[in-house]
Amino acid sequence: MRRSVLKFGGSSVSDFHKIKNIAEMLKRRVADGQQLIVVVSAMGKTTDELMANVNHLTTAPKEQELALLLTTGEQQTVSYLSMVLNDIGVKAKAMTGYQAGIKTVGHHLKSRIANIKPELFERSFQTNDVLVVAGFQGINDDDEITTLGRGGSDTTAVALAASNQIPCEIYTDVEGVYSTDPRIYKGAKRLEYVSFEEMMEMSALGAGVLETRSVEIAKNYNIPIYLGRTLSNKKGTWIMTRSELLEKKAVTGVALDKNMLHITVSHPLPDNHLLTALFNKLDKGSVNVDMISQIINIEGLQMSFTIKDSDLGQINGILDSLCQEFKALDYKINEEYVKISLIGSGMRDISGVASKAFITLIENDIPFYQTTTSEISISCVIDAEHGDEAVARLSEAFNI
Numbered sequence: 001m002r003r004s005v006l007k008f009g010g011s012s013v014s015d016f017h018k019i020k021n022i023a024e025m026l027k028r029r030v031a032d033g034q035q036l037i038v039v040v041s042a043m044g045k046t047t048d049e050l051m052a053n054v055n056h057l058t059t060a061p062k063e064q065e066l067a068l069l070l071t072t073g074e075q076q077t078v079s080y081l082s083m084v085l086n087d088i089g090v091k092a093k094a095m096t097g098y099q100a101g102i103k104t105v106g107h108h109l110k111s112r113i114a115n116i117k118p119e120l121f122e123r124s125f126q127t128n129d130v131l132v133v134a135g136f137q138g139i140n141d142d143d144e145i146t147t148l149g150r151g152g153s154d155t156t157a158v159a160l161a162a163s164n165q166i167p168c169e170i171y172t173d174v175e176g177v178y179s180t181d182p183r184i185y186k187g188a189k190r191l192e193y194v195s196f197e198e199m200m201e202m203s204a205l206g207a208g209v210l211e212t213r214s215v216e217i218a219k220n221y222n223i224p225i226y227l228g229r230t231l232s233n234k235k236g237t238w239i240m241t242r243s244e245l246l247e248k249k250a251v252t253g254v255a256l257d258k259n260m261l262h263i264t265v266s267h268p269l270p271d272n273h274l275l276t277a278l279f280n281k282l283d284k285g286s287v288n289v290d291m292i293s294q295i296i297n298i299e300g301l302q303m304s305f306t307i308k309d310s311d312l313g314q315i316n317g318i319l320d321s322l323c324q325e326f327k328a329l330d331y332k333i334n335e336e337y338v339k340i341s342l343i344g345s346g347m348r349d350i351s352g353v354a355s356k357a358f359i360t361l362i363e364n365d366i367p368f369y370q371t372t373t374s375e376i377s378i379s380c381v382i383d384a385e386h387g388d389e390a391v392a393r394l395s396e397a398f399n400i
Contacts, residue, residue: 003125003166007039007135007157011173012230013077014044021231023084030090030129037121037164039135039157040081042073063108067137067147070109071097074134074153082132092130097137097145102156104138104146107286111146112213113138113155116163133160150310151211158214162221170210171230176237177202177209179400180254185392189400191252192235195242195345198252201377205341206257215239242345250353251344251398256391259309260290262334262370262381265319267326268300274326275303281318287311291339291372291379304370306339306381337369338387341379342394354378360397366390 006026013019026036050069054061078094085092101120104111124131135153140146148155154170161168175190177199182188194202196219203212209227218225218239228236267274282289292305307315312333319331347353357378361368366389368380382390 001125002034003036003164004034005037005039005157005161005164005166005168007153007168007170008041008230009153009170009172010041010044010046012171013040013081016080018230019043019077019081020084023081023088023090025231026085026130027088027090034129035125036130037160037166038081038130038132039153039160040074040077040132041135041153043077043080046073046076064144067108068145070147071134071137071145074136078132078134082130085130085132090130091128092132093124093128095124095131095133097134097156098139100131100133100160102138102159104140104148106146108140108144108146110149110286111138111140113148113159113217116159118164121160121164148213151208151214154211154214155217158217158223158225161223162217165221165223167226168218168223169226169228171228172209173229174209174227175229175232175234176227177239177253179252180391180395181256184256184388185254185395187392187395191237193238193240194252196239197242197376198343198345199239201341201343201374202253202255205255205343205377205379206259206339210239249344249400250346250350251342251400252346253343253400254391254394254398255341255343256387257339257341258384258387260306260337260339261309261312261315262304262306262337263315263319264302264304264332264334266300266302266330268328270296270301271326274301274322274329277325278303278318278322281321285311285314285318287314287318291370291381293370306337306370309335336384337381338384339379340368340382340387340390340394341377342398343377345376347376347378356397357394360393361390364389364393366393 082092082094101117103114105114106112135156138146158168177191177194178188180188200215203210225239290306295302323329366386368382370381372379
């Protein structure tokens with residue numbers, strides 16, 4: 001019996017008509033001799049609506065209670081889809097993260113998957129052909145429901161594929177992975193194949209197609225991922241090991257991250273106690289620091305770094321508490337920057353990419369500030385007003 005994991009995002013299950021159409025597609029695959037693990041997100045904007053409800057009640061909900069509330073969105077979807085499947089003659093079972101044995105560790109709202117027991121699915125497949133699992137959620141050692149953070153349903157799907165050693169297909173509202181966002185640059189090309197490394201960089205650097213952790217799990221367990229549009233006959237994109245790709249371009253994609261904050265911390269004297277306190281608080285609050293730079297001169301210490309804008313509330317609290325400890329501390333949070341990135345595994349072997357990128361920005365009067373590089377990526381902080389133009393100019397310069 002062939003088995004696969006299929007994941008459907010919130011836009012794919014945003015109304016009952018779409019859920020019924022997905023159920024019919026799943027029925028055809030079962031009739032073709034397949035057994036399926038189906039991971040679903042909350043319907044449409046359900047999670048946002050739940051957060052809006054919370055904001056009407058309190059500004060400081062307990063994380064345990066917030067996680068408990070937010071996971072109800074996915075639980076609705078698994079129930080609806082399972083009901084429809086059984087109604088059309090498909091043996092299906094709805095499962096929460098707890099029932100699926102998804103054990104987690106860490107922060108209640110940004111937990112990580114520790115382990116999944118595949119034998120639980122073996123037992124369930126004895127009496128069912130489709131197991132509909134709630135994405136985005138799990139349970140910790142204290143039997144408390146946790147969430148996996150932004151894009152957590154992708155992580156759920158790939159982790160289930162890895163633990164059961166079966167392929168993973170992720171369906172959403174786009175045709176696949178593009179060289180850049182086609183809504184920004186109409187000439188963007190759909191990529192037939194992308195390496196795990198490139199997809200990890202693209203996800204981490206702002207291409208919101210797949211969650212970074214999901215690609216990392218796929219890479220670690222060598223689980224190819226297929227990404228395509230829900231119920232479409234058009235070809236999507238395969239994400240796989242670099243060794244399987246015949247052509248390795250210098251630049252595969254351009255990513256624009258608009259969901260970032262640029263933080264600058266200033267202090268009249270260099271102070272290692274200050275830096276230690278800052279990074280301890282960032283770690284405790286699970287705030288992920290991205291680009292970082294430090295200047296120490298006669299004017300004192302100045303450190304700049306970038307974080308996700310979803311951590312605005314946490315960073316405000318962290319910096320305010322630091323100001324109580326270090327009276328001379330000053331900080332600025334800038335929301336008017338974006339991050340532009342070039343990604344390509346061919347950068348390892350092809351020289352001149354950085355020079356060409358910087359010259360392109362300079363010739364188009366696009367100032368760039370903080371810069372960071374890896375083996376297969378180059379990122380710059382630029383003014384938000386230049387974001388879309390930078391995407392277009394770099395895409396043209398590298399013919400992607």
